[in-house]
Amino acid sequence: MSEKIYVGVDLGGTAIKVGICDAEGNLKQTYEGPTKAEEGAEAGMERIAQYVRTVVEQSPYQWEQVAGVGAGIAGFLDIPKGFIKFSNNLGWRNIHAKQILEQKLGVPVQINNDANVAALGEAWGGAGKGIPNCVAYTLGTGVGGGIIIGGRIYEGFGGMAGELGHVSIVPDLEAINCTCGQKGCLETVSSATGIVRMAKDAVERGDRTSLALIENITAKDVFDAGKAGDEVALRIINRAAYYLGRSMASIAVVVNPQRFIVGGGVSKAGDILFDPIREIFKKYTPEHAQTGVDIVPATLGNNAGIVGAAGLLL
Template identity: 40%
Template sequence: MRYCIGIDLGGTNIAGGLADLDGRLLLTDSVPTGLPCTADAIADRIAMLCRAMVQKAGFALEDAAWVGVGAPGSVDTATGTVLYANNLEFHNTPLAELLTRRLGRPVFVDNDANAAAWGEYCAGAGKGSRSMVMVTLGTGVGGGVVLDGRILTGCNGAAAELGHFVIQQDGLECNCGLRGCFEQYGSVTALIRQARDAMAAHPESALWQLAGGDAANVNGRVVFDAARSGDATACQVVDTYIGYLCVGVTSIINIFQPEILCIGGGISRQGDLLIQPLRAYNAAHGYSRGTGPQTNVVAARLFGDAGIIGAALLGKTIN
């Protein structure tokens, strides 16, 4: 059977999976990344994981069409070189070459957010479209852009840093060195910060009860659950947070005008409470409003599997 191997390389774990050439997962597994260690040691662990999964599935490694890797940082996709990934201490690391040497299969490498977006495009929320932007809301704001069936990488492998355009001049300081970045207002980290500030001002809020009396327990689900229960403080937090998302997401739509804009990350499971306001705001304020086909704002479908599936399909060209 022809199949492909996908690797989602993280700072804590290396997650992997086998998939058919349409992106249907056959099995998954993972191993610790084992930092701090050398690039060679990481390549050894990836190769070990690949062989273990292939053996578990009863396949032959020679039947793997390719191996795809989603890696953090900026990547030269033409050579499979990770130009820079600070958490892995990769600097001009020829990851594709290291893995080809160990596995004897073609290896494709891209940024991990691009890989997740490619997964959603090929096998998830963007399937069947020609263009899709994925905005992933988590600790930060990331994502990927697929235009006419190709991942947008830019001249230096660092395109689609969707969390780092300014939506608030002279706003909150961002870890990228700018102020007022979308990430500082639209990430789940930002939502939690906004909720904790509101809790401090409103000790009567149901947020305290849902968080077990400890603001450290607040997460995105707690905030949305409290809002669904009708808690006024939580509703105000959610409204403010979604307001920032509306501005950021509509700005992204104005730039790319994709068929699909996909919201990823665990918070996308909040469904219509999150998605409907984004659709309504874009319909009312987007540049192309009322002029023909409009971007469809949707929630991700693949969730935690997007990175593995997308990596597995990096060798697939959409014509």
């Protein structure tokens, strides 16, 4: 076999997921094992190398076909140097990840921010396949993002490009503090955390809502209540969608992508979220910046990070 394969690593706080992709971004084989981050970075790097070798051994491919390994990592990175400055979900600091893994595996290694990698995964093998210019949002505990231009991740000067969750978009009178230290960030209203916060605020105010009957409200509870016609839940959903649509309108006149891709757990809500996002985007985006642009759900789910990490080598 002479076909080259690309191995992706999605390094999470509890699990390390690895997978093999072909040159077209098709996921061929996966493997998953525990991170055990508390054992330290040295043990973690060895575990990654072990899992990479395991996924190749369990596949129909040979090690000689591996063109390289990419890894998506949450945290503050020096991407060109392949250096982890600090990863809060791992508790690791000052790790020469690229250098260590290349020594252990004997193949080229690239690392990048986990949100960038998920965006690249969708662009390469998911909802953005065949579209060279797209922007991806990941709506989960926070709001992650990635910008793909000409089929490549746009990282910016210091690797901070695509931090869409920290676009300051909520007016001062409505804004609250964000975990990044700023106020009014998109993440404060359009993430699962933001949606739950708004729901709890409504219950504490005494708003008439079925959410008051739920002890531990989740974002899914809010969307389910909205689909059942709960007016308070619908107001919260529409607020989250409003600021997402407004942020896309701003991005559209800067980057002019052909497609916006929305992934993460919150995106599973479906049309109740996507319809108002599209409506707001259309309302606030100049005609020539919205023509031919669509807003679609992500398709790779939890595999986006693996596929995108593998795509770093291309």
